[in-house]
Amino acid sequence: MEADMTGSGRAMTILGVGCGLGARDGGCADGPRALRRGGMGERLRGLTEDLHCLELQAPLGDAQTVIPRLADHLATLVAKECGRGRFPIVIGGDHSCAMGTWAGLRQAHGAAFRLIWIDAHMDLHTPDTSPSGALHGMPLACLLGLGPPGLARHPPVLTGTEVTLMGVRSWEPEEEARTSRHGIRVMGMAELKRLGLAAALAEATGPGDFGISLDLDAIDPADAPGVGTPAPGGIRADELLDALAPLLASPRCIGLEIAEYNPHHDIDQRTAALVETIVEAAIRSSGDPP
Ligand SMILES: [Mn+2]
Structure with missing residues (x-):
């Protein structure tokens, strides 16, 4: 890792995943492109000497076929970038990209790691429990090895005890049962308020x-309106940024994924600016780890 550090922080690769097939509202497929056209890459390159940007586009087709293939492709790319000592930032696209992101990190990262899943939803559905059938409600289940062949990751990428769900406030009973069965730590909004976000993280x-x-x-729709499935009563953006920035600076942080940016629902570029600020925090702070 050290050899790849530059004067201005660690080497980073942003991987945009233009896929909305996993969502009922597929507008998030345009997320990475909208951020690129808005000039995010150029502005971020002003902050670091070593930033690569890649973009995947989902082909047309059936979600159940396309998404697992795209996830395999993404996993390979993430693993490759990690192997080169580069910090991966995956930007969706719908949250089904997580099936690839964390498979790639599991492949490349030798040591154990925990995953903090910050989301309004649990994403623990399988096709037989999902009311919508949308794959972006299933990635965490798939990573745990749950679901039908082709969708479930085998061997499982994660075990439940490695995962903390944070900010959840909308789920089905079958998903909640899975959190207990698999030992997933759940921190709902009430607990986040009680502990404070920094302590919870x-x-x-x-x-x-x-x-x-x-x-x-996961973020309150007032601060991040540009999503396909808004859920009121979320984490305020300022609080999240304050709590997240020091974590993103830590050398213990091995990767970041930001999913579900839907430019068609954004208001005054509010959500786009937030995505950029979070990525910026990872870049800015990476030069001087605590
Ligand atoms: Mn999600």
């Missing part, structure tokens, strides 16, 4: 390595 990350998967719908 510190508890969730533990002393070792960790990754962060942020579904933008």
